[in-house]
Amino acid sequence: MSLSSSIRPMESPHFYFELGELISSTGNDHFAAKMLHLVDKLVPAHLVDLSEWTLDEQQATVLDIKLLGSAGSKEDLPAPRSLPHHNDHPLLKEMLGMDDSLLIQMNAKGKSPSLRGTPHQCNLVLRQASRRYVISFYRSPTQPAFSLGQLSFLKCLSDTLLPLIKRHAQASRQAPVKRTVESHTLLEQSQLQREFHKRLSLSEITLSAREKEVCLGLLTGGTVPQMAEKLSVKNSSIETYLKRAATKLGVSGRHGLAKWMIGA
Incomplete structure (x- = not known):
């Protein structure tokens, strides 16, 4: 898969609909599932683990690892197993050696230890002071390793996903939210609207009602023709x-709009 061809799905309305749902789910139990659902259609993966690490950089040690x-x-992968020591x-x-806020690391085949016991693992890492926010994608040992094209695509997508895991961790700490299945979709839609208006307020930017x-219609997966029909205007x-x-x-x-929405 070439990088240019793999980026094309990111221009589809359905991608932005699912991205809008992912943004809306930050801080709740559906976040990891929605992230995997979004990524798996573009880069197949069996499982995702989200974690927040706290490091003592001077001592080069791990103080804490929190599963997010x-x-x-x-069923395709072993349950998480503990390494001898963090x-x-x-x-x-x-x-510890990160200079940038982004790192993609794929375990080599062979004896490299892995949380899930599989050599096919790709990690996206965001650095924030002494914390590291980690998105780990896995494939089962019977599947091929991530290709260079797929890794390049994940690196391209990481500037969208990594700020979201940071927001998810912060929201989870501040106010864990339990949502019923019946009200889940409605609450997600209203939360996306609140997040959008909050971002506008913080940016001190004024947009017209239209x-x-x-913007909200496109963020939730609407197409230009659909929006034109809804508002009774031309494309x-x-x-x-x-x-x-x-x-x-x-x-x-639209991609720039989505990145602005998540603060990337």
């Missing part, structure tokens, strides 16, 4: 509203 969520086909974890050395409506008008909003927000296109 897990989702996937657990400080023996194969990711620690890479985390510009807001178009070109929807494009104009989006361009005006994007200019005010300092972004380009």
Whole structure:
């Protein structure tokens, strides 16, 4: 899979609908499942683990590892197993040496230890002071390793996923939310709207009512024709509203809008 061809699905309305659902699920128990559902269609993975690490960088040790969520086909992979000691974890050395906020690391085949006991593991890591936010994707040992093209795509997608796991960790600490199945979809939609208006307020940016409506519609997976029909305007008008909003927000296109939404 080439990088250029793998990026094309990110331009589809369905991708942004699922991304909107992922943004809305930060802080609740559905977050890991929605992240895996989004990524698995683009880069097949059996399971995802989300974790927050606290390091003592001067002593080069791990103070704590907190599991933030897990989702996937657990029958295809062993249950999480403890390594001899946190400080023996194969990711620690890479985390300590991070200069950038992004790291993609794939375990080599052979004897490299792994939390799930499989050599096919890809980790996305965000550095935030002494904390590391880690997204670990796994494939079963019977499946092929992640290809270079797939790793390149995950690296491209990481600037969207990594800020979200940080937000998820913060939201989980502040106010764990339990949601019923019946109210889940409605609450997610209203939360996305609240998050959007909160981001606008923090940015001190003013959008017109139509510009807001178009941005929210596109973030939740609406297409330009759908938005035009809903608002009883031409397709070109929807494009104009989006361009005006994007200019005010300092972004380009729907992907730029999604990245702005999550603070990336």
